[in-house]
Amino acid sequence: MTATNLFHVGVLVPDIEKAMDRFSEALGLTFMDPAVAHVDAFEQASGTNVLDLRITWSKEGPPYLELLESQDNEGLYGHHQEGLHHVGLWEPDPVKLMERLVGMGLTKEAIQWAPEGGIIAAYTAPRELYGTRLEFIEASRKPGMEAWLTGGSWSD
Known part of the structure; x- marks a missing residue:
């Protein structure tokens, strides 16, 4: 792993639409329409649960800016x-x-599991890296995700 594998930066926000407006104004970014990302199995200290996250991504990148709406938990x-x-x-x-x-x-800190059992992403806890959490995304997902981010379908 090297820093050249940098793909995006994720920011957790209380209101995704307000954050889109704010980052657009501050950085000149445009964003995809918000969507719900469904995770079948998200493992963290409290257990493994289904997770539905409201997200959007900047159209500009890489590196992309991912906005995620926080949850009441x-x-x-x-x-x-x-x-x-x-x-x-x-x-x-x-x-x-x-x-x-x-x-x-x-x-x-956490693992995002694929339905077939493989890892989609793994997360480090931020405390040992000066407040920085790292998300390592399994690289075979890159072509589909990049196609989706540029307006194609995930299966392109």
């Missing part, structure tokens, strides 16, 4: 986590990388 996407949420990077082997990072003393 104590989890990774709760209101108390609002602000700069994560730095997203592509990673060919998130399992191996997380093992290495945990060996360095970093904490695995």
Whole structure:
């Protein structure tokens, strides 16, 4: 993993439409229409649950700006986590990388599981990296996600 795998920066916000307006005004960005991202299995300290997140992405990038609407809970996407949420990077082997990072003393905070059982993304806890949470996205998802971000369908 190198910093050249940087894909996006995620910001957790209380109101996605207001945040879109604010970031558009401040940075000149345009955004996709907000959508609900459904996660079948999101594992964190409180257990593994279904997760539905309201999100949008900047049309400009990479790196892209991802806005995520906070939720009324104590989890990774709760209101108390609002602000700069994560730095997203592509990673060919998130399992191996997380093992290495945990060996360095970093904490695995969460795992987003695919329906077939593979990892979609793995998250480090921010406390060991000066308040920065890293999100490692499994690299085989890159072509579909990039097609979607440029106006195509995920299956392109």
